[in-house]
Amino acid sequence: MNIHIPTPLRTYTAGAETVSVPGATVAEVFSNLTTEYPELKQQLFSNDGKLRSFVNVYLNDEDLRYLPEKEATTVAQADELTIIPSIAGGADRMAECVCCSCCSLL
Amino acid sequence: MLHIDYANYEALRAHGEETYPHECCGVLLGKSDAKGNHVKQIVRAGNTRTDSAHNRYNIAPQELVKIQRQARGLDIVGFYHSHPDHPAQWSATDFAEAHWMGCSYVITAVAKGKAEVTNSFLLTGSSEEDKRFVDQAIEIDVKAAGAGVSAEEETELKGQA
């Protein structure tokens, strides 16, 4: 099945936007993906083997986290996986900034 | 270096003025090469953080998937958001929540509803463990838009911010 790789991870797929790996379940596909592109493993998974919390995975239009069988979900050749790291942030108005001087400007 | 044309630069700053006093956010589409990230198009995103939108932003992953699919040959090269009444510097939360290595994180300070300084920070490093933000100069391509501000002036202004 095809897996869409986000820009920052294409360094580890020789620049490929989309890679194709076999597998009957999402877990198998991930296992084959990280066998073929070993450097992706550390990017996607923490040391305990769980998907990193900021890594979102979509099976077609469904968030993997909300699929009842999660990684055990069976996949067909025509399905597509999209890996998309999260985007968030904020001004931390109440917290102390790590930048050197901006808090003093408030 | 972040390369962006004047129209897109002004549009992302105007977005922050429109959503003030809430944060705005959006995606920078384009191409990256040895010279840096080149923005060809900006895409406004809805801020899904309705609980504290004045100091938090979040782009729904589903929306990002859609933006990436509709990019038509362009790549996601960065993101922008605004800091209402707060300096155009990345915060601890911005850093903790930044995961797109090689992408530009553009922040515009919006003071009392008016866009002020816009800064860009390049997320570098090879993993969560060694990532860091590096100040990134912004080069505004004014030739395409025919506007009267020179890129050098803008870059200098940025340097003093």
Ligand SMILES: [Zn+2]
């Ligand atoms: Zn921020």
